[in-house]
Amino acid sequence: PTWKAMRDNYVDYALIPATEHYRAMSRQLKMAVFNKHLMTEQRLESYLAPLCGVVGQPSFYQHQVAHYSACYTSDFAEKLPQLRLPVQILWGAEDEWQPVEYGRRLQRDIVSSTLHIYEHAGHFLMEDAPLAVAAQLIDFVNQHNMR
Incomplete structure (x- = not known):
């Protein structure tokens, strides 16, 4: 639902504010672990680093989120x-x-x-x-x- 909302609300992924993207990515990464204390501080930042910034953020949407569809796996x-x-x-x-x-x-x-x-x-x-x-x-x- 997080990515569907972003796809639906932003025609151009580059227009998603960096702070909104950072918050969404932090929230999603914390969901990736059962032991929430594992995804904090340095570990969280190491996961966020390639997904944020002027290169990472648009790349994430263009090469990953844009392809979140069952049509790519059903065949x-x-x-x-x-x-x-x-x-x-x-x-x-x-x-x-x-x-x-x-x-x-x-x-x-x-x-x-x-x-x-x-x-x-x-x-x-x-x-x-x-x-x-x-x-x-x-x-x-x-x-x-x-x-």
Whole structure:
């Protein structure tokens, strides 16, 4: 809804005031983690830096927000059941951007997939559960190493 409102209210993304963009991005990034204290100060600023400013802000809208549409994923979503390679899906149980049901649907659609849901984690799993995610990824790569 945040980005739809901005798309609907501003014909030219460059006209969105920098302060409004900064506030929206800060709010959205704080939603990306379950442990809200993780997305503050220096970490938050490091995520905001490439998304704000005279280059980052227009680039974000032109190359990301402008493409927030299911039409870009629906064509290959139909092909997911045809995948025949190992797929691991990692999902935060408290993801505020994309609900867990999306992960469950991916698992149903990709026959060769496994789904790992992390409790007390949001969309940015690498922030909420870095050690558990790293261990899961290493295990997956080791299981499917095809030297």
